[in-house]
Amino acid sequence: MAKSTDSNVTNGDGSAKRGLFNRKPKANKGPSRLKQIGEVFQMTRRQDPSAVWLMVLAFLVVVGISTGVGALFQNWVTGLIIGIMLGLLAATFILSRRAERAAFAQIEGQAGAAGAALGTLRRGWIVEQQPVAANPRTQDFVFRAVGRAGVVLVTEGPLSRVRSLADGERKRMARILPNVPIHVIHAGREEGQTPIGKIAGAMRKLKPTLTKVEVNAVSKRLASLGSKLPIPKGVDPYKARPDRRAMRGR
Template identity: 60%
Template sequence: MAKNSDNVASEGASQKKRGLFSRKPKAEKKNKEPGRLKQMAQVFQMTRRNDPMVVWWMLLAGLGVVAIGLLIGILINNWITMLLISIPLGLLAAIFILSRRAEKAAFSQLEGRPGAAGAAMSVLRRGWILKDEPVAANRHQDLLFMAVGRAGVVLVTEGPNGRVRELVTAERKRIGRVLPNVPISVINAGSDENQTPLHEVGKKMKKLPKQLSKLEVNAVDKRLTTLSINRLPIPKGIDPNKVRPSRRAMRGR
């Protein structure tokens, strides 16, 4: 009996040992992020499809910087050094042009899509509290988005100016009842006359004068969140996150 028990124990130990060493290594992640060069190539192809002139603008910027550097080098009788310095600067200038044109190309793809105005706000970073869903809508599917920051409350409209005016007026009154001293700014996003293009919405919001402290921004957001609890729900399916442009594409990396 002792021998049998020893055999069983040895077999069990050997099985555990085989199981321990027979484990397969963890599979590598299949969905690895592309490298920098591949990202740049993807951004360039996307931008070129929407803006064929980007190649010429990049060449003009890059060669222009190199030409200026070479000219300075000739004047100071040290053109080799200046050429070595100006070549990487020319590449940086070309990449900068690509990033700016890529931003416009990314926003041009959002034109006419529901939630485009909300996506235009999504490029803002620290200092802003953005509402993911529109705060108001009408039967024409015109939308009103909101953000809270140091500039106060910012309302961004999506739709013809004449139709969204009622949405803005109603929202101003609603906010004014609980936050009478908070400044409210309105930006009409779109491509029509007297509207702000999508790629300039974030820039325009950043230029608004700062009138609130960080603590006041949080307090205003809490009051607005409490106020929105009793609001009628907005129809589902309008999610600016689904049409949000790639920040890497707009930065060119």
């Protein structure tokens, strides 16, 4: 007699066995790496058409140099193979850099763009997920990050309005952190402001003054203060956050 494949078969103690037809469905896999690269490439090409030609040029130059070096050693085939691999690497590097610029170009001018720029920081920085100060009427924001350079406040909005907002937040923190450097970076395109695509680079150039232990202590101290952020309804400052994986070209 054939064995039953009914999913309602029970064990000796009356508990139900896991049958053939009641197995947990496999979780849907995310997009493949090639598909992700393709999406990044299409996004970059729309925002920056010249990126395609730069990638092709970099690939051909690297392949040509490698093949020429191989020919000097009477082994141009090996030089060609190595050149193709290095050429693809060079093209991918250019794609990642241009993709980051294209992603910033897409979100520039949107609420939360400065906070999205902080989200691209690498290790060593503790970034506050929400603005630490805001003007609900004008939708100007102040974002905060803590690193070895101290506390960095990044403003978003016209310089004439956000300067007073940042000064108020800086004075509030200076009272509880008298020996910690507090820097202010104004994000934007006006004179005296830093484009959002260059914020992370500007922060990395700041001189480190704190140890890793002190960074964690400062972050916890600031977190204990809480937030009195008056964000208006319907405003999501992080809605404009770009895909970090896309901005790294991965």
